[in-house]
Amino acid sequence: MPPSVQSILKKHQVSPSIMLLFKMDRASLLLLIGFCCFSLIFVGSLLVREEEEPVKSIPTTLSGPFTPVTVPLDHNFRGNAIDLPSDDPRLQRTSAKAFEPEQISISLSTNYHSIWISWITGEFQIGDSIKPLDPDSVASVVQYGKVKSLDKVHSQRAEGYSLIYNQLYPFEGLHNYTSGIIHHVKLTGLSPDTVYYYRCGDPSIGAMSDVFRFKTMPVSSSQNYPKIGIVGDLGLTYNTTSTVTHLIKNNPDLMLLVGDAAYANLYLTDGTASDCYSCPIHETHQPRWDYWGRYMQRLTSKVPIMAIEGNHEIEEQVNNTMFASYSARFAFPSEESGSKSTMYYSFNAGGIHFLMLGGYTSYDKSSDQYKWLQRDLAKVDRKVTPWLVGVWHPPWYNTYAAHYKEVECMRVALEELLYNAGVDIVFNGHVHAYERSNRVYNYTLDRCGPVHITVGGGGNQEQMAVKHADEPGHCPKPSSTPDRFMGGFCAYNFTSGPAAGNFCWDRQPEYSAYRESSFGHGILEVKNETHALWSWHRNQDMYNVAGDQIYIVREPERCLVRAPPPVMVWDE
Numbered sequence: 001m002p003p004s005v006q007s008i009l010k011k012h013q014v015s016p017s018i019m020l021l022f023k024m025d026r027a028s029l030l031l032l033i034g035f036c037c038f039s040l041i042f043v044g045s046l047l048v049r050e051e052e053e054p055v056k057s058i059p060t061t062l063s064g065p066f067t068p069v070t071v072p073l074d075h076n077f078r079g080n081a082i083d084l085p086s087d088d089p090r091l092q093r094t095s096a097k098a099f100e101p102e103q104i105s106i107s108l109s110t111n112y113h114s115i116w117i118s119w120i121t122g123e124f125q126i127g128d129s130i131k132p133l134d135p136d137s138v139a140s141v142v143q144y145g146k147v148k149s150l151d152k153v154h155s156q157r158a159e160g161y162s163l164i165y166n167q168l169y170p171f172e173g174l175h176n177y178t179s180g181i182i183h184h185v186k187l188t189g190l191s192p193d194t195v196y197y198y199r200c201g202d203p204s205i206g207a208m209s210d211v212f213r214f215k216t217m218p219v220s221s222s223q224n225y226p227k228i229g230i231v232g233d234l235g236l237t238y239n240t241t242s243t244v245t246h247l248i249k250n251n252p253d254l255m256l257l258v259g260d261a262a263y264a265n266l267y268l269t270d271g272t273a274s275d276c277y278s279c280p281i282h283e284t285h286q287p288r289w290d291y292w293g294r295y296m297q298r299l300t301s302k303v304p305i306m307a308i309e310g311n312h313e314i315e316e317q318v319n320n321t322m323f324a325s326y327s328a329r330f331a332f333p334s335e336e337s338g339s340k341s342t343m344y345y346s347f348n349a350g351g352i353h354f355l356m357l358g359g360y361t362s363y364d365k366s367s368d369q370y371k372w373l374q375r376d377l378a379k380v381d382r383k384v385t386p387w388l389v390g391v392w393h394p395p396w397y398n399t400y401a402a403h404y405k406e407v408e409c410m411r412v413a414l415e416e417l418l419y420n421a422g423v424d425i426v427f428n429g430h431v432h433a434y435e436r437s438n439r440v441y442n443y444t445l446d447r448c449g450p451v452h453i454t455v456g457g458g459g460n461q462e463q464m465a466v467k468h469a470d471e472p473g474h475c476p477k478p479s480s481t482p483d484r485f486m487g488g489f490c491a492y493n494f495t496s497g498p499a500a501g502n503f504c505w506d507r508q509p510e511y512s513a514y515r516e517s518s519f520g521h522g523i524l525e526v527k528n529e530t531h532a533l534w535s536w537h538r539n540q541d542m543y544n545v546a547g548d549q550i551y552i553v554r555e556p557e558r559c560l561v562r563a564p565p566p567v568m569v570w571d572e
C-alpha cells in the first residue's frame with residue numbers, strides 16, 4: 001500500500017501548519033485560498049493608494065502670492081470662552097508664607113548672556129483702605145548655577161530691585177488696589193544655549209522658591225535659532241488653558257506675547273464681570289493679573305516670555321496713569337536696547353532681531369519711538385541676525401470686520417521705515433482669530449514685503465472674530481474705525497486694485513493668503529538664514545498637528561536692505 005501524503009510530509013518534517021492544509025476538506029481549502037487572495041488584493045490596493053497620494057508638502061512663500069483662502073467656521077468650536085473663576089485652584093497662592101515668591105517668570109535681555117527673573121512676594125490689597133507694602137522690606141535675590149544642587153560651591157548670586165504699583169480710583173464705592181512686592185533681578189555673564197537652575201526670594205528670611213530651570217538663547221549668528229512660541233490676547237479662560245497646554249506640548253525655547261494678557265479691565269473693581277467700554281470710568285479688577293501670573297508660572301518660570309502692550313493693558317486710573325500693571329509686572333530690556341520706555345524695545349534671540357513696537361504710544365516721525373527705531377535699525381547687522389521680525393499688538397493687514405483699518409495711522413507712520421529695513425515677518429494680535437498675509441507693502445503685493453501674521457486667538461473672554469469686512473453688510477464705516485485711544489484718522493479708501501475707490505474689498509483681499517476663526521498659537525522655527533517654518537496650531541487639533549504651515553523664505557539678494565534715513569544728532 002503506498003504511503004499517505006500525511007506520512008510523507010511527516011517523514012520530511014514539514015511544518016505542522018502546512019500539514020494542516022492537507023488535512024482540510026476541499027471546501028475549507030477553497031475558502032482559505034479565497035481569503036488569502038482577498039487579503040493580497042486589499043493590501044496591494046493600499047500600497048497603490050499610498051503611492052498615488054504623495055506626502056503633503058509644505059508650501060514656501062517663493063510660490064506665492066497665494067490665492068486667498070478662508071477656512072469655514074467650525075460651528076462646533078465657537079469662541080464662547082469663559083473666564084476661570086477666582087476660586088479655581090490654579091489661581092490660588094501656592095506659597096505657604098506671605099513673602100515666599102509666586103508668579104515667577106523669566107524674560108530675556110538683549111542677548112543670550114543676560115536674563116531677567118521676576119516674581120512677587122507679599123499679599124496684594126484691595127478695598128477702601130489699602131496700605132502699600134514697602135518694596136525694600138524684602139530682598140531680591142536669585143541663586144543660580146549650571147547644576148541643580150544650588151549650594152555655595154555651585155551657585156552664583158545676583159541681586160536686583162523691587163517695586164509696587166497702585167491702581168487707584170478715587171470715587172465713592174470703587175475699590176483701590178496695591179500690588180504685592182514685584183522683584184526683578186538680572187543675571188549676567190551667562191553661557192549660550194545652556195541650562196541653568198535657579199531659585200529666587202529672600203534667603204535672609206528663609207523665603208526662597210523651589211528650584212526651576214531655564215535655557216539661555218544660542219549665540220546670535222546665521223546658524224543658531226531658538227524655537228519660538230507666539231500667542232496673543234490670552235486672557236484667563238478655559239480656552240486659554242487649552243492654548244497654554246498646547247504651547248507647552250510644543251516645547252518652545254522662547255515665548256512672545258503679542259499683547260492683551262490678563263483682561264483685568266473686563267471686571268469692575270469689586271470683581272464683578274463687566275465689559276463696559278463706554279462707562280465714564282473704565283474699571284479694572286487687578287487681582288485678575290495675580291491670577292494670570294499664578295496660572296502662567298507653569299510656563300513662564302521655565303520659558304522666557306517677551307511681552308508687548310495691548311489695549312487691555314492701558315488700564316487708565318487716577319492722574320492719567322496708564323499701563324501701570326503691565327510696566328511693573330514684566331521685565332523689559334528697554335534700557336539695554338536704548339529705549340526709554342517699556343512700550344517699545346528690541347532684543348536678539350539667536351539669529352533673529354526682534355523689534356517690539358508700541359501700538360499705544362506715539363509712533364509718528366517726530367516721536368521718541370520713531371527716533372529710537374531708526375537708531376535701533378541702524379545698529380542691526382544682518383550677518384549676525386539675518387532675520388528681522390516686527391512684533392506689535394494691532395495688525396495693519398487685517399481683513400476681519402473687528403478692528404478693520406483701526407491703526408492706519410501707525411501703518412502710514414512706520415511701514416516705509418520697516419520695509420526699507422527689510423523686515424521679514426510681522427506678528428500681531430488684537431483680532432481674535434488667525435490670519436496670514438501674502439508678502440505685502442502699502443496694500444500692494446510685493447515680493448520683498450513682510451509676511452504679516454495675526455495670532456490673536458489666545459482664548460480670551462471676548463468673542464472670537466468671525467465676520468469679514470469684505471462680506472456684504474460687514475464693511476465698517478470709515479469714521480468708526482480709528483483706535484479710540486490713539487485717535488487720528490488715516491483710514492481712506494483704496495486707491496488702486498480691484499477695490500479702488502472703496503473702503504473694503506468685495507471678496508477676500510489678495511493680500512490675505514489664509515484666514516481662520518479659531519483659537520490657538522503659532523510656532524516659528526527658523527532653519528537657516530533664508531528659511532523659516534511657520535506653523536499655526538489650533539486648540540481643537542491634536543498637539544502635534546499644524547492647521548496652517550508655510551516656509552517663509554528670505555531673498556536677501558533680491559530684496560536689498562536700504563539704509564534707514566540718518567538720525568539727526570540732536571535726536572540722540
Ligand SMILES: [Fe+2]
Pocket residue numbers: 233259260310311312393429430431
Ligand atoms: Fe487687543
